[in-house]
Amino acid sequence: MSGKSRVMSLRDREKFAHNGHLYTFERLDCTEKTKFWRCDKRIAQHCKARLHTSVETNEVVKEVNVHSHAPDDGRVEAAAICTSIMRQAQEAEARPEVIVKEAFQSLPFAARKKMPNKRAMWIRISRAIRKRTATGLPRAKPITRxxxxxxxxxxxxxxxxxxxxxxxxxxxxxxxxxxxxxxxxxxxxxxxxxxxxxxxxxxxxxxxxxxxxxxxxxxxxxxxxxxxxxxxxxxxxxxxxxxxxxxxxxxxxxxxxxxxxxxxxxxxxxxxxxxxxxxxxANLVRRMKMKLVEKDLLDKYNSDTEFAQSARMMMSLAFVPLDAVGRAFDEFSSESPKALRPILDWFEEEYIGFPNRFGGRRIPPFPPRLWSVYEKMSMGEDLTNDLVNAANRRMSFEFDATHxxxxxxxxxxxxxxxxxxxxxxxxACGKKPPKRRLHFVELDKRIHQAVLLFDSSRPVEFLRSMADNFAIEF
Incomplete structure (x- = not known):
């Protein structure tokens, strides 16, 4: 088990396995996008090694300090097996000793040497079951909803x-x-x-x-x-x-x-x-990212500045007055790079509406009134809410684990x-929510000023200026 994965300790706490070492979860960083882990041998071996992983991808982004002890793949594998046995015993109807016996019989000899003895496993499982029973928790896993x-x-x-x-x-x-x-x-x-x-x-x-x-x-x-x-x-x-x-x-x-x-x-x-x-x-932007991935254009977005600007110009249609969205889209699409055509077709179908034979447009699934932010920005409101974004990250972190x-x-x-x-x-106590970051405050000020300067005779120029005012990083 030399790669990286999540395991749970016998106390049902999250651990992270990486290159033969186990890490215990410490905390999230201030952005709630990165998890901080520390070696679980920090006390026994005085190990100061740490690890940073991405909340979104679960990938290792940084290793801090060197371990004071050698890696042990067998111990990592044993931890994963113990977790599996504990969960199976708490959710199945069989007696703990039967489950442990069957699990040990299927293990390779090398893994058995790293496992706790059977009696210790029985005792731990029995304690866990008694605790769940005392608190009214179900023992068996429901088969259907x-x-x-x-x-x-x-x-x-x-x-x-x-x-x-x-x-x-x-x-x-x-x-x-x-x-x-x-x-x-x-x-x-x-x-x-x-x-x-x-x-x-x-x-x-x-x-x-x-x-x-x-x-x-x-x-x-x-x-x-x-x-x-x-x-x-x-x-x-x-x-x-x-x-x-x-x-x-x-x-x-x-x-x-x-x-x-x-x-x-x-x-x-x-x-x-x-x-x-x-x-x-923000969800509209995420949907564009998904479409870029689907059309194999994400790498081009990240490497081609002209293509990236054109994609942001398309998103900037959200800042155009409702009665000018159709014309702005037509003029922009006629000047946009050919590589953006699959994304433009998707956006026109879903959010603008294809032209009909009467000179107008069909009603799309999501007409401009559902995604336009022109009115709220012209009234001085915020483009996005930092607290909502932080709450979504917090919930994503809780929901991301396998249950x-x-x-x-x-x-x-x-x-x-x-x-x-x-x-x-x-x-209820009268406290105020955290203040917005200065970066986002300044960004909204620029967008507010730009929105008020919209000129219906030069929509493409407006879209270009808006695209330069905000970045979409994937």
Whole structure:
């Protein structure tokens, strides 16, 4: 096991294996994009070696200091095997000694020498099972969504407040579970501005998708709802939002920022017809990145400055007044490099609309009114919200880990809910959210000034100036 991978300690703490060494997780950096790890022999061997990994890719980005001890691939492999045995024993019906015996029989001789003795494993497993039983945690892994029985410990918080807000019920193959804090319904009438996110990549058995809803209070963005969903169909979202309105009948948002997903937008519009449902500019940029990857153009974007500027000019259409978007796109596309054509075709189909035979354009899945930021920028509002971006990174970090059971994933939701509770407490105490970084403040000032200077007779020149005002780094 000379490569790199994640393992869990017998205390269920995350570890990182790299080149024959094990590291324990220490903390995230200030941007929440990098994980800091330290050698797990820091006490026994006084080892000062450390490791930095990317939250997004899990790749090693930096090694700090040299280990004071030799690498041990056998120990790393044994740690991974112990983790597997512990999880299997806690989730299966067989006795611990039977599981350990069968696992040891299948191990190569070299790996057995590094393993703890069988009796020690039995004792540790028995302790873990007794602990889970005492706290009401399930032992067996549910086979299907329809057969899940939610334990008492996952229905309420420690303070007695409701944690499981909604369950579509046993026997439902398209089961929906909604978690949060029931008492938040008391201030749902003040949830005027919402941010929804359904793009998280999760590794959770039975529930492949999670939907997160955040509410703004005093500048803080507080997670108020976590929906475990069987799919991303519009009917599923409608079901979830209908349940939400029954729980919190006073919820009447004025604006909802959401990802560019037609099913989500349709369901939100149906549930909250008076709310202004708009797409997120940062998500629009991410979708362009995905399209660049799909068309094998990401390397060209990173190496060809002219091509990169043209791609940013296309994104700059979001800063053009709504009544001028069509003309600006036509003039820009006629002057854009040939290599950008696949991206332009995609953008025209999805966000502009192809020309029709009557001289107008077809209605695209995401018309300009859903992604234009001209109005908000001309009114002096921020292009993006640092706190929302930070919250999304925090949630991505929690959801990124592989969860062998649904309940382990719900544990990560509980962790995020506790974090949200702290944010709400800060708001209730009159604290102010962290100030924006000066770099983003200055960037928004430049964009505000540029937007006010838009000249409908020279749209391409405007797009070029906007592309020079912000960078998109992939």
């Amino acid at each position: 329809a057969t899940i029985v939610v334990p008492k410990s996952y229905r309420t918080h420690k303070d007695g407040d409701g944690f499981l807000l909604y369950d579509s019920g046993l026997g439902d193959d398209d089961r929906i579970l909604i978690f949060g804090r029931l008492s938040y319904g008391a201030w749902s009438i003040y949830m005027r501005n919402l941010v929804a996110n359904a793009t998280f990549d999760i590794k959770c058995p039975l529930f492949p998708h999670v939907f997160v809803l955040m509410a703004e209070r005093g500048g803080f963005f507080i997670p108020v709802l976590f929906g475990l969903l069987p799919n991303k169909q519009e009917s599923t979202y409608r079901h979830m939002f209908s349940a939400l309105k029954q729980m919190w009948p006073e919820l009447a948002p004025e604006s909802i920022v959401v990802d560019f997903d037609r099913a989500t937008m349709n369901a939100l519009t149906a549930a909250f017809p008076r709310a202004r449902v708009v797409g997120c500019f 062998s059971t649904t309940w382990q994933f719900v544990d990560s939701i509980r962790t995020l809910q506790e974090w949200g509770d702290q944010l709400y407490e800060d708001f």
